[in-house]
Amino acid sequence: MPDRRARILVAEDDEALSVLVTYNLEAAGYEVRAVADGLDALEQVGSWQPDLLVLDWMLPGLSGVDLCRRLRARGGNMSDVPVLMLTARTAENDSIHALDTGADDYLTKPCGMETLNARVRALLRRSVASTGGTAPSIVQDDATAVLRFVDIVLDPVSHRVTRAGRVLALGPTEYRLLEFFMRNPNRVFSREDLLRSVWERGVHVESRTVDVHIRRLRRVLNEGGLPDLIRTVRASGYALDDVSGHVTL
Known part of the structure; x- marks a missing residue:
């Protein structure tokens, strides 16, 4: 059975940013679904089972922070899915709060797409390494040597x-x-x-x-x-x- 492409769920209510992020991730070879509501994102996690989540901090319905907290607390095979948080908040304690709720990394908005792609690659590699599972197809770079x-x-x-x-x-x-x-x-x-x-x-x-x-x-x-x-x-x-x-x- 051929390896499938890595699945990334983007939850962002800023339509322009969502389109930009989705376009760049798809161009990098990932399978991407975009939603604009935290509750929709939670439903997609259960039904689609993405390999990584890109979450806006402030989402309607259910905030990205609360969604991340729920995922970490619920157990099951999706409780360890990597989470990259996008936030317009720049204070260091806000970033610490995002990490404390279970996010694996964060980026402040606006963010460069090259930086976003690099963080996504790193989180997907870390996820595979920590679980010892079989990796979906992930875009590789040259910066993997110890x-x-x-x-x-x-x-x-x-x-x-x-x-x-x-x-x-x-x-x-x-x-x-x-x-x-x-x-x-x-x-x-x-x-x-x-x-x-x-x-x-x-x-x-x-x-x-x-x-x-x-x-x-x-x-x-x-x-x-x-x-x-x-x-x-x-x-x-x-x-x-x-x-x-x-x-x-």
């Missing part, structure tokens, strides 16, 4: 990061920062470089926000007194290297 730097190991497929054998709990932005650094070690990047490469396009973020996430990434990486591998270059930016004696924030 990354290593000194004693840090990052697996882009499972999103698992370890340092000195200890599993690290990273937030989504800190994970993307570390992955970018590990793909470009020993190079200095300005805050503007990092904003262009790590953050979603079209979203205004102050350059000093980079410093906040660098501090959080350092805190997790250096827990237990491990050497600091993120170098601060005054007036230039940051680099991942193993040179001792860096200047920290």
